[in-house]
Amino acid sequence: MFETAELGAKISREAFDAAAEKLRLALLALQDRLREANFPVIVLFAGVDGAGKTESVNLINEWLDPHWIVTRAYEDPSQEESERPSFWRYWRDLPKSGQIGLFLSGWYSRPILWRVYGEIADADFNYRLDHIKTFERLLADDGALILKFWMHLDKKGQKKRLKALEADPLQSWKVGKQDWRNWRHYKSFIDAAGHAIRRTDVSHARWTIVDGSDERHRSLTVLQTLHDALVRQLAERQAKKPAAKLKARTAPKASVLSALDMTQALDKPTYERDLQEARADLAVLAREAHARGISSVALFEGWDAAGKGGAIRRVAAALDARHRQVVPVAAPTDEEKAHHYLWRFWRHLPRAGHMLIYDRSWYGRLLVERVEGFARPEEWERAYAEINDFEDQLLHHGMVLAKFWLHITPEEQYKRFQERDSVAYKKWKLTDEDWRNRAKWDAYEAAVHEMVERTSSAAAPWILIEGNDKNFARIKVIRSLADRIRQRLARS
């Protein structure tokens, strides 16, 4: 697959200059249009050392308006980065709509090098590549334009280039021992890269293999490819797309939720006793998790007035304030709106040993956004898989994940709305929106059923809380969370 890129294509200065000016103008105009469009551009550079990755990034920064370009290059993860799933740092750096993000030594570099040096086996390599595919797929589905460049040199060409750099006293610092070590492993490197490229060369995130031996040829190839892709993407986005048809489907009419025994209750003395005990148990487990650097994410979803706030406060009170944080999920800020909907949840992921409590969560995509039409059907339809994958990453990193659905019956909700309306200091909790949501109970119920069905797994089950009795609900929340942590502690 690299043969064409080893033919030593060249282009004369005259031909370059003639093509360059036109291309440069066209790119500037496209960048203007991109700013008005609502998608980001992700350009990733990988390849042979010395084949012009950095030079290409610099050229793009020179030709285009750098105010709308974000350049990122990666080295070994910092401590804080290591404390989160490996894609956390890429998520943080993703460009927003209208921006072009240039990534050097991005998500392919480390898996490829690990494979070359035998630090991971084929199966693990494939696992990581598939994970990359999922990541790119999710961004592309959200509208991102993704371009991947493999900057190529053959083994002789790389040697020549490294020697030339070494001979230049002004550039010799660019060549280190590791570069020569990589060069000696040229064949394994190219084999691993070839495998990676074949496995991840998909229509929404194409690889372009660039002959890196001639600077002018290489530059034109990269910029022309960027140009063409921008033209195509802008045209596609402009063409009115017919709303994607969802496959004919039967919405689940019932789920395990329907089987809950909603009459369960605890009397006050039992509650008081159990609360003390459950909280102490949770506190001990949380301290142990902190000591062992295990972090947790607990999220709370549920009907309006189901008691999320009260449950969260009781959980939080059992924990050391330095090691837990409650994040209420409200309307997104403009930065958040200019990113993938999962971006703002990645943002807050807890450090090692810390617990993050989400008051509402990414499941909003499958609940309010679905029912109210804020997300299009194809958007929320693919969110099931996106969310499952996101949670897999948390679990794979060793985090505890506890997902609570606080359930109440419509009758109980009505009672609580009435109470909120009549108790002065509770009135603020009741808004017109609550009544409007209540009117759509059936639509929400269908969405909840489907969410619970499709996003429960053995590793990340929904914990359903019978919430008609607040005492019962709170004890069950605290005990379930404690159990999730206990299971995790037992595992390692």
Place this chain on the structure above:
Amino acid sequence: MFETAELGAKISREAFDAAAEKLRLALLALQDRLREANFPVIVLFAGVDGAGKTESVNLINEWLDPHWIVTRAYEDPSQEESERPSFWRYWRDLPKSGQIGLFLSGWYSRPILWRVYGEIADADFNYRLDHIKTFERLLADDGALILKFWMHLDKKGQKKRLKALEADPLQSWKVGKQDWRNWRHYKSFIDAAGHAIRRTDVSHARWTIVDGSDERHRSLTVLQTLHDALVRQLAERQAKKPAAKLKARTAPKASVLSALDMTQALDKPTYERDLQEARADLAVLAREAHARGISSVALFEGWDAAGKGGAIRRVAAALDARHRQVVPVAAPTDEEKAHHYLWRFWRHLPRAGHMLIYDRSWYGRLLVERVEGFARPEEWERAYAEINDFEDQLLHHGMVLAKFWLHITPEEQYKRFQERDSVAYKKWKLTDEDWRNRAKWDAYEAAVHEMVERTSSAAAPWILIEGNDKNFARIKVIRSLADRIRQRLARS
């Protein structure tokens, strides 16, 4: 000063319940009004362990709408936090307008404990306290409401409280060795705290000393104080304030800028040779700084078309892309707008060994915001001191700071505007705004003069670049930046 808080004030359950409901309602209503107002609230809790700091924070979260409350508690800084000035983590966590931020173990805790255990001397303690004062002053000037609570117990009271916690099997985990160690140092602790409180008890950031022995009394005191302060602040913000009069002042008509020799130039061969040399020199120094964990901030200001972009690209190209980042400063996002204007610059501060290049910077406050009236006179007037203090923190942390002013004459600017207008691929760089700014050359010039005068110091001088000749300017930028790094490397 703690005597009154040791009288053991109590309040009966009946009196508490009667007062509580009214207070709770009033606070909820105030919180509503706060959301509409354009200032944040910062509530800091310090004091004797066991005196109810955490409990107060939990109560505020229970009584008020937690969606507009941010709670933060601190332990020892993480690696990434240690790599920035010590206030970085507090800046990151500051509440935005409309929010209430609750801070536990905040910026007072560590200096006080350090003093108690002799890790810092009196002079250093005072230095840190003054630094805190400056921090709080800056936030208050920007409209923040700041409340500080010292939760108090006398030595006997604390012992009793710790013993009680220890005796309770459900709460004994809250008491550790360090708590008893602190208790044995009670007197030094109270002495250091008393000193800190006296030194930092100022009208815009008052301390309230709270008798922590009775839970009901303590809770009412905290919440009533918060209530009263909110009422006052909201009323004050509503009252139309007359524009603050600036002291009669003579704007500087000239500065060192006027003395620049704007005819300096480099011919092309000299430039090419010098560029190679200067870049190699900078590259070597930057790698050395990276190896030693020294980070740098380079900022670029200058007239429109003065050549900032070109200079930045040439600096960036000399540096390892993994260790530097260019941040163009554009219009603030809505999150940024809801914070102090320095917040967004704190946000990006580089990790150890990294270089951050700002294309425009916090000096916008003293330039465009001043001239265009985006900042009120009293706002930009106090910004000189705020900025000097901010930069002091960077320097104190050991960072390299290089501030470039790219200077051109009005004639040269006119020439460049014309050129941009006529060269197709440069046209995007020229906007109507550039012409409008040009028309205000005199006002901008006065602002520049004053900025250079008032924010240059031996440690953070403005580096003035004679920019009429681009070759000369670029070489001087690269060499000056290299010199700044060299000086820093020589120091340690």
